[in-house]
Amino acid sequence: MPRQVALSEMTAGETGTVAAIHGGRGIHQRLQSLGIRPGVQVTKVTGSFAAGPIVVGHGQTQTALGRGICHKVLVDIP
Amino acid sequence: MKRILLMGNPNVGKSVVFSRLTGVHAISSNYPGTTVEFLQGHMMLGDEKALLVDVPGTYGLEASSKAEEVAVEMLEDAHVVIIVADATNLERSLHLILHILERDVPAIVALNIWDDARHKGIHIDVEGLEKELGVPVVPTVAVTGEGIRELVTRLPESRSPDVPQRSEDERWQEQGRILGAVQSLEHRHHTLLEVIGDASVRPTTGLPIALVVLCVTFVAIRAIGESLIAYVFEPAFDTLWKPVLMQVSAWMNPEGFLHVITIGALIDGEIDFVQSFGLLSTGLFVVFGMVLPYIFAFYLALGFLEDFGYLPRLAVLLDTLMHRLGLHGWAVIPMLLGLGCNVPGVMATRVLENPRERMIAATLVSIAVPCAALQAMVMSVLGPHGLRYVAMVYATLFVVWVVVGRLLNRILKGESLELILEIPAYRLPSVRTVAQKLWLRMRAFFREALPFVLLGVLIVDVLHFLAVFDVIANVTAPLFTKVLGLPKEAVLAVVIGILRKDVAVGMLVTLDLTPKQLVVSVAVLAMTFPCIATFVVLTKELGVKGMLKSLAIMVSTSLIVGALLNVIL
Numbered sequence: 001m002p003r004q005v006a007l008s009e010m011t012a013g014e015t016g017t018v019a020a021i022h023g024g025r026g027i028h029q030r031l032q033s034l035g036i037r038p039g040v041q042v043t044k045v046t047g048s049f050a051a052g053p054i055v056v057g058h059g060q061t062q063t064a065l066g067r068g069i070c071h072k073v074l075v076d077i078p
Numbered sequence: 079m080k081r082i083l084l085m086g087n088p089n090v091g092k093s094v095v096f097s098r099l100t101g102v103h104a105i106s107s108n109y110p111g112t113t114v115e116f117l118q119g120h121m122m123l124g125d126e127k128a129l130l131v132d133v134p135g136t137y138g139l140e141a142s143s144k145a146e147e148v149a150v151e152m153l154e155d156a157h158v159v160i161i162v163a164d165a166t167n168l169e170r171s172l173h174l175i176l177h178i179l180e181r182d183v184p185a186i187v188a189l190n191i192w193d194d195a196r197h198k199g200i201h202i203d204v205e206g207l208e209k210e211l212g213v214p215v216v217p218t219v220a221v222t223g224e225g226i227r228e229l230v231t232r233l234p235e236s237r238s239p240d241v242p243q244r245s246e247d248e249r250w251q252e253q254g255r256i257l258g259a260v261q262s263l264e265h266r267h268h269t270l271l272e273v274i275g276d277a278s279v280r281p282t283t284g285l286p287i288a289l290v291v292l293c294v295t296f297v298a299i300r301a302i303g304e305s306l307i308a309y310v311f312e313p314a315f316d317t318l319w320k321p322v323l324m325q326v327s328a329w330m331n332p333e334g335f336l337h338v339i340t341i342g343a344l345i346d347g348e349i350d351f352v353q354s355f356g357l358l359s360t361g362l363f364v365v366f367g368m369v370l371p372y373i374f375a376f377y378l379a380l381g382f383l384e385d386f387g388y389l390p391r392l393a394v395l396l397d398t399l400m401h402r403l404g405l406h407g408w409a410v411i412p413m414l415l416g417l418g419c420n421v422p423g424v425m426a427t428r429v430l431e432n433p434r435e436r437m438i439a440a441t442l443v444s445i446a447v448p449c450a451a452l453q454a455m456v457m458s459v460l461g462p463h464g465l466r467y468v469a470m471v472y473a474t475l476f477v478v479w480v481v482v483g484r485l486l487n488r489i490l491k492g493e494s495l496e497l498i499l500e501i502p503a504y505r506l507p508s509v510r511t512v513a514q515k516l517w518l519r520m521r522a523f524f525r526e527a528l529p530f531v532l533l534g535v536l537i538v539d540v541l542h543f544l545a546v547f548d549v550i551a552n553v554t555a556p557l558f559t560k561v562l563g564l565p566k567e568a569v570l571a572v573v574i575g576i577l578r579k580d581v582a583v584g585m586l587v588t589l590d591l592t593p594k595q596l597v598v599s600v601a602v603l604a605m606t607f608p609c610i611a612t613f614v615v616l617t618k619e620l621g622v623k624g625m626l627k628s629l630a631i632m633v634s635t636s637l638i639v640g641a642l643l644n645v646i647l
Binding site: 012047051053 | 137138140166167168169170173198200246250275276279280281282284285390393394395397398406407495496497498499500501502503
């Protein structure tokens with residue numbers, strides 16, 4: 001069943017499409033320049049441990065994102 | 079002179095391309111942010127000599143970070159831009175390429191890391207890409223030099239295509255269109271390096287791996303350092319250099335000023351390379367016989383870990399811990415560099431985003447991160463008394479690192495920013511780049527250390543000869559004897575520590591201290607005033623006010639901790 005969750009709520013190994021990014025211009029810009037923007041397919045590579053960062057794979061790269069940022073990235077899971 | 083810019087995303091091998099083009103060796107690493115200060119060198123453009131500038135790595139031209147601001151500024155008066163793109167991550171490189179092509183500057187694209195792209199099953203139609211972009215595109219493998227000659231030959235073909243100004247959204251669309259037209263991916267299984275890459279960043283497997291990596295690194299550094307000392311440098315000093323010095327010594331009056339300065343004191347009629355304290359005896363021995371082997375081993379290990387791509391993964395794993403100190407995971411970079419030398423450690427705090435983080439990180443590096451020179455001396459001075467004494471020093475510094483970090487996090491206003499960090503794929507480092515980087519760092523060590531060590535030894539000798547030390551020692555005697563439980567002469571080591579920490583530890587040896595006193599004095603020495611070189615960069619990075627604050631923290635902490643150690647031990 002299709003659903004929308006925050007990046008932080010995805011389970012490791014799950015893949016989805018970024019739907020929206022909440023937050024200020026700064027965060028938008030930094031994520032966008034790294035290639036994370038609405039419409040991009042992301043796969044959660046690792047879960048987090050003790051509120052640590054989450055690693056997501058997108059395209060040919062991986063990016064580590066702090067926990068707080070992951071709450072702000074919404075992902076559509078097919 | 080014409081200015082050629084070298085631009086690209088962080089971690090695409092830009093610095094390696096730079097070193098290939100100029101012959102000047104620039105440092106490049108498998109993580110973003112090394113080139114904070116830009117490098118420049120010369121290269122030939124046709125028959126003309128041109129200036130090549132290695133611009134800090136950027137993701138776009140939005141000027142959202144310091145590095146991007148610098149890049150945008152430099153673009154104003156450039157004649158040609160060489161854009162270094164990552165063939166394994168064309169999508170993101172395209173973003174920057176499209177951005178730059180909108181500017182009115184002739185450009186050429188070096189499609190770097192071409193070999194990895196092939197291995198990963200990424201096929202890029204180079205001719206198609208040239209047509210789409212309207213500028214020359216040359217596949218390159220900078221680490222081996224493949225394609226660099228063609229890049230230089232085609233440099234005159236660079237041009238500025240007629241591209242409309244696009245909005246951010248239009249740019250993304252265009253980028254997606256080009257990518258779809260020129261790139262095709264072959265489906266294939268994960269390579270071993272990718273599997274290890276994922277395992278070492280996943281907490282459950284990553285933390286044990288990190289522990290193993292750090293232990294192996296530590297053991298390897300010790301093994302390399304000690305073997306070099308035991309089999310190369312000590313025999314060389316004892317069998318080759320000592321007879322020469324003894325001969326020189328015989329020509330001079332052993333009590334005379336010249337003898338004191340050059341050879342130092344004879345101990346039981348012999349030169350003792352640790353205790354004699356002459357320029358040609360202890361001065362040279364500290365640099366070559368005690369510190370150099372460990373510096374070499376440390377930078378060899380660090381260079382390998384950097385180029386392999388391990389450090390960003392370590393940053394992810396340690397992010398939670400670092401947040402407690404008001405920093406995020408990427409602050410492990412200044413800390414690790416600080417273990418080699420505090421100067422690059424403090425300079426690397428620039429990879430952090432805000433002044434608060436830089437203040438905390440720079441203070442922690444200078445107070446609780448012992449440089450390799452200091453560590454080498456601690457090892458050789460305390461090691462023979464038992465490894466538990468060495469462990470005491472490290473444990474003390476670690477506790478201070480955590481406690482001071484937590485306090486600063488409480489006291490300084492603001493919060494710590496969150497980690498956003500690219501995790502590069504593991505790459506087997508090329509011997510050439512690791513060797514190149516090692517050489518650069520060793521050269522920096524020599525330039526820094528040799529003159530200061532010799533100056534330190536010289537000052538000690540002169541002050542000794544003039545009996546000035548006794549005056550200073552008597553003034554500070556109550557503090558040192560009562561509070562720290564050290565002989566009053568130990569103050570001299572702290573004073574010399576301002577010049578060089580390794581020389582200072584060397585002075586402690588001549589005082590005949592108990593192991594406990596050595597632990598206290600070495601810990602105090604490590605924490606108080608940073609050495610002069612660190613002091614200078616600290617002032618540059620934090621400003622005079624920030625530096626004074628940082629200094630006050632260091633001096634008070636070292637006295638408190640020293641007094642506590644004296645009571646506890």
